[in-house]
Amino acid sequence: MGAEAHVSSDNATPDKETVWDVVVVGAGPAGASAAHAAACAGRRVLLLEKAELPRYKTCGGGIIGPSREALPPGFELPLRERVHAVTFSMNGKLARTRRSKHVLFGLINRPEFDAGLVEAAKDAGAEVRTGVSVTRVEQHGPSVPDRRTVAVVLADGETVLARAVVGADGSASRIGAHVGVKLDQVDLGLEAEIPVPETVAEDWAGRVLIDGAEGAATQRARTGVTETDGDELGAR
Numbered sequence: 001m002g003a004e005a006h007v008s009s010d011n012a013t014p015d016k017e018t019v020w021d022v023v024v025v026g027a028g029p030a031g032a033s034a035a036h037a038a039a040c041a042g043r044r045v046l047l048l049e050k051a052e053l054p055r056y057k058t059c060g061g062g063i064i065g066p067s068r069e070a071l072p073p074g075f076e077l078p079l080r081e082r083v084h085a086v087t088f089s090m091n092g093k094l095a096r097t098r099r100s101k102h103v104l105f106g107l108i109n110r111p112e113f114d115a116g117l118v119e120a121a122k123d124a125g126a127e128v129r130t131g132v133s134v135t136r137v138e139q140h141g142p143s144v145p146d147r148r149t150v151a152v153v154l155a156d157g158e159t160v161l162a163r164a165v166v167g168a169d170g171s172a173s174r175i176g177a178h179v180g181v182k183l184d185q186v187d188l189g190l191e192a193e194i195p196v197p198e199t200v201a202e203d204w205a206g207r208v209l210i211d212g213a214e215g216a217a218t219q220r221a222r223t224g225v226t227e228t229d230g231d232e233l234g235a236r
């Protein structure tokens, strides 16, 4: 039997007796997929997201094989573009383009993709609450009825109880910090979407640019190419 939940907000979605089997924090691809999997396994799942959906996410939107294979069965990938070619350069110079007869990877729009995954989790039976930010989790103290239960505390002071909590709240994860995750380095990612003339868009259709001066970018480029699994990539 579950312990009684301490739900202090009047607009709380779950009924006041609920101790969720799984509370997932963060409705990006990781959280939505975890919520989907747990709901499919018959668990009572609450997915909490601080933003309203669809929410913007800084991302190139490239979907490589392992990501595609991890999607819920039957999930229709909202592909905007199929990439057949990659241009590599170093500080904007020495550009070389490699082309493939096959699709190297697809490009999706993140707000659309992420919202689709959340819909899949909902369809599987997960309950979703958006516009709620988790501030911390408590494993001891007056909010926690027993040792099998965790209290998830929201920004407005409401507490949600869970048997298990999945931290899928991104790179600055509060749940990660709770379990002792420490990052040696945090990098800043910037993104701009710039309209281009039609001729430029046509020239870049199905092609991406990877410009790098450091090992990381180069390594990512290599990973993209080896994904082709022995495909012949001809120079442009």
Ligand SMILES: Cc1cc2nc3c(=O)[nH]c(=O)nc-3n(C[C@H](O)[C@H](O)[C@H](O)COP(=O)(O)OP(=O)(O)OC[C@H]3O[C@@H](n4cnc5c(N)ncnc54)[C@H](O)[C@@H]3O)c2cc1C
Binding pocket: 025, 026, 027, 028, 029, 030, 031, 048, 049, 050, 051, 055, 057, 058, 059, 060, 061, 062, 063, 064, 067, 132, 133, 134, 135, 168, 169, 170, 171, 173, 174, 189, 190, 191
């Ligand atoms: C510039 C850039 C380009 C990228 N390009 C690619 C690419 O081309 N292909 C690729 O595969 N990956 C790419 N990535 C990486 C990709 O964006 C991440 O790996 C992916 O988004 C991680 O998914 P996630 O579900 O773990 O976290 P996120 O997508 O970050 O989702 C976390 C969610 O948790 C929510 N959240 C955070 N804190 C709380 C809280 N306290 N309470 C409630 N909710 C909370 C956030 O609002 C968010 O919706 C890129 C990343 C960057 C920065």
